[in-house]
Amino acid sequence: MQRYNDFHSYSLKTYGKKTARLTVDGGFTCPNRDGTVGVGGCAFCAAKPQPVEPIGVQFTDQMNKAREKWGENLRFVAYFSAFTNTYESPEKLKERFEEAILLDVDGLMIATRGDCLSAPVLDILEEMSKRLEVIVELGMQTTNEHTILAMGRGYSHQSLENAVDALRARNIPVLLHLIIGYPGETMDDWMDSVSFCNNKEVHGIKIHSLFLEKGAALTRAYEREPFSLLSKEEYEEAVAEIIPHLHKDIVIHRLTGDPDREQLVAPLWARDKLRVISGIRKKLKDKKVKQGEHYEKNN
Numbered sequence: 001m002q003r004y005n006d007f008h009s010y011s012l013k014t015y016g017k018k019t020a021r022l023t024v025d026g027g028f029t030c031p032n033r034d035g036t037v038g039v040g041g042c043a044f045c046a047a048k049p050q051p052v053e054p055i056g057v058q059f060t061d062q063m064n065k066a067r068e069k070w071g072e073n074l075r076f077v078a079y080f081s082a083f084t085n086t087y088e089s090p091e092k093l094k095e096r097f098e099e100a101i102l103l104d105v106d107g108l109m110i111a112t113r114g115d116c117l118s119a120p121v122l123d124i125l126e127e128m129s130k131r132l133e134v135i136v137e138l139g140m141q142t143t144n145e146h147t148i149l150a151m152g153r154g155y156s157h158q159s160l161e162n163a164v165d166a167l168r169a170r171n172i173p174v175l176l177h178l179i180i181g182y183p184g185e186t187m188d189d190w191m192d193s194v195s196f197c198n199n200k201e202v203h204g205i206k207i208h209s210l211f212l213e214k215g216a217a218l219t220r221a222y223e224r225e226p227f228s229l230l231s232k233e234e235y236e237e238a239v240a241e242i243i244p245h246l247h248k249d250i251v252i253h254r255l256t257g258d259p260d261r262e263q264l265v266a267p268l269w270a271r272d273k274l275r276v277i278s279g280i281r282k283k284l285k286d287k288k289v290k291q292g293e294h295y296e297k298n299n
């Protein structure tokens with residue numbers, strides 16, 4: 001029995017086929033790294049610029065691999081995931097997104113920050129969303145302003161809320177990232193994030209544990225003076241508590257993070273994504289709960 005609304009089920013229900021997400025690096029940067037907002041990036045972020053190949057080249061290899069693995073009955077979504085994918089002039093953004101659309105993808109997923117969605121950029125997203133599925137992914141992480149300050153994200157939760165409202169007003173589906181286990185946060189904070197997602201009727205969420213990769217400011221702080229991180233058991237328990245409070249229609253795109261094995265510093269259990277997912281599923285089964293069961297409007 002499926003106890004939560006995962007991306008695979010959503011894709012089958014909505015489109016009758018599996019969706020393969022093709023990761024695309026559009027060659028963008030981030031205002032929290034280029035000096036506009038900050039230079040060091042968010043405390044937990046270890047993203048590094050990589051050499052960028054043309055979008056068509058990035059696609060071909062991934063498309064072939066997806067077909068080898070899952071067969072021909074697939075739909076493809078171009079997932080602009082690296083850095084801030086609306087941080088460019090509207091003309092350049094349009095050019096880059098159209099390049100992907102020309103490759104015959106069925107949808108776009110565009111990861112960005114809540115402070116990088118100007119009216120002209122929203123116009124482009126809205127126009128494209130009338131032609132194909134466009135999901136905008138925002139790194140909310142938490143609703144707690146103290147944590148947001150500690151993360152050095154460089155914009156407030158209120159700004160993020162404004163961005164969610166602006167996207168929703170244009171009928172553009174919103175996907176929010178939540179981090180479970182940031183230092184100083186408790187279940188109350190995580191439930192608050194869940195309530196926010198419910199109340200904004202977002203399309204989906206991605207849930208991550210806090211993990212520390214080489215190169216992030218928080219990792220350096222941990223190496224100087226280790227602080228407590230959630231154990232695998234604590235993380236699984238927290239996620240199994242959260243899921244029943246989430247509205248049943250919100251699509252869970254991710255249940256745990258997927259750190260680079262070579263880059264991961266702590267906690268080492270985060271390397272084993274499949275074991276974590278199966279631990280969460282077991283907890284939901286043991287508790288005999290499923291997504292939406294404890295949902296209350298404005299909870």
Ligand code: SF4
Nearest residue numbers: 030032041042045083
């Ligand atoms: S998490 Fe996103 S917004 Fe923060 S530094 Fe990394 S790329 Fe920039």
